[in-house]
Amino acid sequence: MxxxxxxxxxxxxxxxxxxxxxxxxxxxxxxxxxxxxxxxxxxxxxxxxxxxxxxxxxxxxxxxxxxxxxxxxxxRMDWTVRDEEIDQEEEEVEGRQHKRAKKTRENVSTTVMHCVKCDKFETYDVIAYIGHLSTAHRMTPRKAGVSFHCACGHVCRSNSHASHGKCGNVSVTVVRDEEENMEEEAGEKQHEEGEDTVAPAMQ
Structure with missing residues (x-):
């Protein structure tokens, strides 16, 4: 070349x-x-x-x-200008490739995610997980009853949290809605028990 x-x-x-x-x-x-x-x-x-x-x-x-x-x-031909145009085109292509690679790295989690419907599919990529639900099971994350929990505490059903560069942490786990509800109920129960033990002490 x-x-x-x-x-x-x-x-x-x-x-x-x-x-x-x-x-x-x-x-x-x-x-x-x-x-x-x-x-x-x-x-x-x-x-x-x-x-x-x-x-x-x-x-x-x-x-x-x-x-x-x-x-x-x-x-009529200025090769210096043409060489500069070629260099600029190559820089633009490399820039687009770097941008795609950076976006791909943002999509990848350090935690493996298993499919909640078939237990055969596993990936580190949020987009790949959503794509599997769509193609293999004809479902969205909401319909499948799952959400993506980031280590920073953010919860979502898409890859928008990572793709928008809102978080530098790429540790993501898949949580069923039932598990999330059970955790909330357990937390509320523990909170109520704590109030019951504190009330007699105040009396």
């Missing part, structure tokens, strides 16, 4: 080539190879093996390069 940009002032898409990884992934950027451990990469021309609906012939690529050369001769 760096060679195409610095030596030929173009991108993989403009040059009509695709990078095929040994794992099967095909892309026109280097972002996949920052996470993939495979060291084998094959360069494929679009006219030899089309990727999806994108197909470009060698003649079209030659015509494009010829037009670029003519613009360069006439002084």
């Amino acid at each position: 760096a060679h195409l940009r610095k030596k030929h002032h173009t991108t993989a898409q403009e040059a009509g080539i695709t990078f095929r990884c040994a794992c099967g992934n095909e892309s026109r950027s280097e972002f996949h190879y920052k996470t993939c451990r495979s060291e084998s990469v094959e360069i494929v021309r679009d006219d030899e093996d089309a990727i999806g609906t994108v197909k470009r012939s060698r003649e079209a690529v030659k015509r494009q390069f010829k037009a670029v050369e003519e613009d360069e001769k006439d002084g």
